[in-house]
Amino acid sequence: MTSFNQSALLVILLTTATLVAADTLTWVNNPNHYNYFESTNWNPSAVPSTDSSLQITNPNSYVLLSTAASSVSSLLFNTTSNGTLVIKTSGSLSAQSAQILGASTLFVDKSSQTTPAFSVAQGGSMSSNLFFKSGLMNVNNFQFSNAQLQFPSGQQTINSNFLTLSNSKITQSSGSTCSLGVSARIISSSIDSQYATLTNNNNVTSTIHSSNLTFLGSTYTTTSYYLMENVAFTAKLSNVAFDTISLVQSASFSAESSLVSFNKVFSTISSNRVSLRNFCLLTSSATSSSLVGGFNSTIYLENVILALKGKVVIRDNANIIFSGLVLPILPLNIKVYDNAKIKFQPYSPPVQPIRHNLYASAAEAGANTTQSNITVPTNATSPLSIELNGNAQLHVENNQLQNLNLVNSGTGLISFSNSNVTNSTISTPNLVVSGTFKMNQSRINADVNNQGDIIGNGVLNGDVINSGSVGSIYTTDKIQVNGALTSGDSSSSVGILIESVNSYSQINITELVNFTGTVYIRINQGAIVPNAIYNVLYYKNKTDSDFNNITIVYGGANSTGGNTNTANSNIAYSVKYVVDGDQQVVMTVQMHGEPAKQSVMIYSVVAAGCLVLVATIVATAFLVIRRQRNKKLMTPTTVDSPSTNTELTIIN
Structure with a gap:
């Protein structure tokens, strides 16, 4: 009984082995015989079927494989040199599992985007080459490892429930339109796309x-x-669109x-850093969207157009840097927290200079986008709102x-250097100014530490500690200081131009x-009108430590006077203080006539003319008397006095 059972079992095993062996088909590689469906090309001789395991x-x-569809159990494609499996025209291959290894190349070129040219149902791998010209591939749980994927001009679609790309390279050439309907994990690999479309x-x-x-x-x-x-993402002359993207570790964009x-x-x-340069257009489509920089990161925007419907959030020691022309075409809201910094800095062009002008006109922006593939919108610039919290900082340079609305609710440093603000409001406990700070219809709600030159037209709602200059002798400034002015620095100044x-x-x-x-007062030629009065400086309560040192500058000449009724050798003027009922x-500054210098010159010319006239009269009288005495003795003689035309030019 035992011997019978053993004999029966042996027959079953042999039969099963025979069946398995019959299901494995190995490519013979007959010369000049390439047809997948030609039975003699396989060993044993058979046409592949759903139970076949192809090798x-x-x-x-x-x-x-070009004339019909084929379904098999599995595919092992592993050659040591120059192996090629071509799927094209009406051909297609589907397998439960597949391995494409070694020096093998899978070549796919089909026009259909609905019927898969190559499909793997349960999983597979490739560590060789894929040349995908066009068509559809469905490969579930598929892994590309040490593989080369080439997408030439054509339309390619790859669908997968999960795809891994490891130590592999995707090369997409001009004219390629590739759609990846996959959830992917990409490790130590590269994607190089040139003049193509990838979704x-x-x-x-x-x-x-x-x-x-x-x-x-x-x-993309x-x-x-x-x-x-740890990814390096680079785009140039491209359109890239994300739903959500997060950069961690040492990733760069x-x-x-x-x-x-x-x-x-x-x-x-x-x-x-995240870096957008050379007239990129940065947009977000939802009001709930956010551009977020955190944990010591840096967002750098140089010559950028912004159309962000949501907000910008900078926190946790992060930095956002604006350089060159930054043009918001939608209202922009920036919130800064937790020792983060926002900085506006000058632009240093590599070749041709572009005037650094934050929020310039859209027309000017368009003139500088010749290297960009972006059409610049023509609507006017929109307001920029910046909110600072905690120890967040803002630095603006050159x-x-x-249209800036800045609110600092924290204690961080706010500084401006060599910058202009137009139609803007800045509200902060303290503001530090260096270089030239020009206001154009702007309001500063802050106590100001002025280490530079404040000029322009605006309102300072706060006290000013001045170690620089308020006003300039080269610009006609309208500055209202709703606060006190303090300066213990003898080199500080107030500048006034008449x-x-x-x-x-x-x-x-x-x-x-x-x-x-x-106090420096410059009086130009056009202001020298007799009895003209100029009220140039208003302040509260005259004391012994206010504007006691006044210097008058006229026509490039400099003269220093005292605190009242100071005369200048070049012009006739007086400086007076008038105290009204509100203390x-x-x-x-009151003018008293034309420049003395001009009067002296005129008087000198007149005096010289008088001397010439007297000499002429005497000489004429002498000639008349002599002519009468010799009238009968000499031939009559006519004497013509030369005419003298004198032109006087006065340069002040």
């Missing part, structure tokens, strides 16, 4: 690690959530002359700001003045 392992194998629309999470993604003249769109770790858009969140906590009867500076200080510097002091 293509001979060197230089060439298999052509990944699977609405799930994909992660990219230690990889390089480069787009030149391409369009994804609806997936992308996490990038660089775009030039490109359209960059996101729907929900663009965030970075990477040690490498820039022009328009340009003409209708154009002269006025500085109004509503509180007390404690000033030890110099407000008005410094008044």
